[in-house]
Amino acid sequence: MSESGGDAAAARRPPWPGGAAWIDGRYRPVEDAKISVLDLGVTRSDGTYDVVHVWDGRFYRLDAHLDRFAASLARLRLDPGHDRAEIEAFLHGCVRHAGLRDAYVSMTCTRGRPAPGSRDLRTARNTFYCYAVPFVWINSPEQQKQGASMWISEVTRIPPGSVDPLAKNYHWLDMELALLDAYDHDAELVVLGDGSGAVTEGPGYNVFARVDGQWLTPARGTLHGITRRSMIELAAEAGDPVREGRLTADDLRRADEVLATSTAGGIMPVTAIDGKPVGAGVPGPLTLRLRDAYWRRHEDPRYTTPVRYDEPS
Amino acid sequence: MSESGGDAAAARRPPWPGGAAWIDGRYRPVEDAKISVLDLGVTRSDGTYDVVHVWDGRFYRLDAHLDRFAASLARLRLDPGHDRAEIEAFLHGCVRHAGLRDAYVSMTCTRGRPAPGSRDLRTARNTFYCYAVPFVWINSPEQQKQGASMWISEVTRIPPGSVDPLAKNYHWLDMELALLDAYDHDAELVVLGDGSGAVTEGPGYNVFARVDGQWLTPARGTLHGITRRSMIELAAEAGDPVREGRLTADDLRRADEVLATSTAGGIMPVTAIDGKPVGAGVPGPLTLRLRDAYWRRHEDPRYTTPVRYDEPS
Numbered sequence: 001m002s003e004s005g006g007d008a009a010a011a012r013r014p015p016w017p018g019g020a021a022w023i024d025g026r027y028r029p030v031e032d033a034k035i036s037v038l039d040l041g042v043t044r045s046d047g048t049y050d051v052v053h054v055w056d057g058r059f060y061r062l063d064a065h066l067d068r069f070a071a072s073l074a075r076l077r078l079d080p081g082h083d084r085a086e087i088e089a090f091l092h093g094c095v096r097h098a099g100l101r102d103a104y105v106s107m108t109c110t111r112g113r114p115a116p117g118s119r120d121l122r123t124a125r126n127t128f129y130c131y132a133v134p135f136v137w138i139n140s141p142e143q144q145k146q147g148a149s150m151w152i153s154e155v156t157r158i159p160p161g162s163v164d165p166l167a168k169n170y171h172w173l174d175m176e177l178a179l180l181d182a183y184d185h186d187a188e189l190v191v192l193g194d195g196s197g198a199v200t201e202g203p204g205y206n207v208f209a210r211v212d213g214q215w216l217t218p219a220r221g222t223l224h225g226i227t228r229r230s231m232i233e234l235a236a237e238a239g240d241p242v243r244e245g246r247l248t249a250d251d252l253r254r255a256d257e258v259l260a261t262s263t264a265g266g267i268m269p270v271t272a273i274d275g276k277p278v279g280a281g282v283p284g285p286l287t288l289r290l291r292d293a294y295w296r297r298h299e300d301p302r303y304t305t306p307v308r309y310d311e312p313s
Numbered sequence: 314m315s316e317s318g319g320d321a322a323a324a325r326r327p328p329w330p331g332g333a334a335w336i337d338g339r340y341r342p343v344e345d346a347k348i349s350v351l352d353l354g355v356t357r358s359d360g361t362y363d364v365v366h367v368w369d370g371r372f373y374r375l376d377a378h379l380d381r382f383a384a385s386l387a388r389l390r391l392d393p394g395h396d397r398a399e400i401e402a403f404l405h406g407c408v409r410h411a412g413l414r415d416a417y418v419s420m421t422c423t424r425g426r427p428a429p430g431s432r433d434l435r436t437a438r439n440t441f442y443c444y445a446v447p448f449v450w451i452n453s454p455e456q457q458k459q460g461a462s463m464w465i466s467e468v469t470r471i472p473p474g475s476v477d478p479l480a481k482n483y484h485w486l487d488m489e490l491a492l493l494d495a496y497d498h499d500a501e502l503v504v505l506g507d508g509s510g511a512v513t514e515g516p517g518y519n520v521f522a523r524v525d526g527q528w529l530t531p532a533r534g535t536l537h538g539i540t541r542r543s544m545i546e547l548a549a550e551a552g553d554p555v556r557e558g559r560l561t562a563d564d565l566r567r568a569d570e571v572l573a574t575s576t577a578g579g580i581m582p583v584t585a586i587d588g589k590p591v592g593a594g595v596p597g598p599l600t601l602r603l604r605d606a607y608w609r610r611h612e613d614p615r616y617t618t619p620v621r622y623d624e625p626s
Contacts, residue, residue: 030351121493133351
């Protein structure tokens with residue numbers, strides 16, 4: 001393997017505000033973070049990942065993300081070759097090398113490369129890498145003033161009997177094509193169905209709708225997002241519990257409020273469905289209150305972990 | 314982007330018998346062929362590919378593979394940034410730089426990297442690369458003497474309503490977990506179901522069974538492989554046409570002969586299903602005749618294209 005590109009890159013001293021990665025055994029600018037085109041993570045999308053965010057210098061619910069990553073690894077029989085404490089240290093190290101106060105921090109484990117000429121998966125040594133980049137918004141605070149427009153796609157989300165959505169994975173081609181279709185209909189967000197009239201999730205977010213005086217979110221066929229969990233807890237704390245069940249496309253169309261939840265942006269108001277306004281067509285009052293509560297939690301030590309900015313590189 | 318690793322690598326003169334790639338605008342040893350971990354081909358498996366093989370210095374059915382790649386690109390709204398003649402030239406160039414007489418030649422186009430901080434797919438410039446590596450056998454000629462053992466998985470193949478199997482894609486996690494399960498049952502190959510009792514395909518191969526005196530292969534829920542097409546043509550030429558329809562797990566279990574077809578190995582006999590022998594438990598006579606006819610075609614100029622080994626690099 002040629003390491004000279006990485007060596008040259010490593011010689012450029014941090015911080016690397018465009019992003020920093022830990023890959024192939026060292027920290028590098030994220031621009032230099034690359035994997036082999038022969039890695040089964042590329043050629044078979046055989047891998048899992050998780051994404052945690054840092055806000056104002058603190059990880060949000062880092063333990064919950066590390067727990068989920070461990071569960072995804074076990075489900076896919078992957079071994080990152082590092083224990084939890086090491087992975088956690090690499091995540092801190094990426095944020096430190098990037099010098100970011102607000103960051104989107106991703107960790108990935110792929111099946112790796114099989115032995116040359118072999119198709120036997122058991123000959124592959126799994127690949128682990130992680131990186132921190134500037135915080136990514138699915139819908140920016142500026143865009144959130146108006147709220148997002150969501151399209152209900154005809155595409156059926158890959159069903160749990162084929163790929164378990166609880167093991168976070170990169171099988172997004174159904175969502176990508178649905179999203180391109182949403183753009184054609186002047187929408188920025190999309191939600192996919194389960195083939196029976198219920199909706200599941202969008203590319204990177206869960207969906208909640210205020211229907212008949214209650215928050216409703218899909219229970220099945222969707223990733224159990226950590227922000228989804230925060231939303232469920234915050235609604236319960238407000239005395240207004242969420243029902244996890246079947247959310248139909250018709251429910252979405254007649255909802256009083258709709259919101260999307262994601263690590264990449266938190267709780268985000270949706271103000272149009274299929275081109276028609278949700279309620280009054282502006283971010284709903286309950287949504288705004290929950291969003292505020294969500295961001296307030298980012299100062300609460302019960303849910304946050306200060307980034308170790310001061311450790312030696 | 315750091316190019317110095319590639320520069321150093323390119324300074325090592327071809328041939329590169331371990332494999333050669335065309336990526337980031339130049340030829341390199343395949344060991345140096347890497348893509349960004351931020352490419353949507355990695356983070357969303359948003360891309361398509363095709364694989365053609367070279368046997369004894371000649372591409373087999375190159376036009377058919379290029380036709381299918383073009384159709385997959387159109388289906389996924391991807392633009393490789395090169396026309397068909399250029400792509401064909403890069404494929405020849407990869408084989409030439411590797412100096413291989415027998416090769417497995419892969420071409421890929423991914424969505425590429427979105428603009429920093431953006432989730433908008435329309436900000437991404439698509440990525441194209443291709444490479445040639447030594448010919449890969451799903452089942453080697455030595456293994457084929459005994460024939461392969463196949464496991465019928467409980468996993469449902471990702472359905473066409475979610476991801477169109479006719480646009481060749483890297484969504485293989487269902488097949489990967491099914492294959493790991495097959496290993497646990499001492500099988501080397503696996504076939505996935507469609508959730509209704511019919512079988513679809515395995516990781517990289519189509520399946521044919523000799524049932525009630527006729528060859529039968531799934532019509533739907535499966536990639537239309539080029540080797541599958543060859544098998545259908547060869548059987549018809551032998552006056553023994555294949556029926557494309559519904560192939561059930563029970564059909565497979567009671568078949569007189571079973572075979573798998575793939576660019577990575579051609580027509581390959583399957584001699585055990587779920588641990589029980591197919592027929593007499595040895596490669597079937599019809600299978601062996603079709604396999605011979607398949608390899609004879611590799612000398613036929615109607616189906617083959619000589620590699621341009623002599624062009625300047």
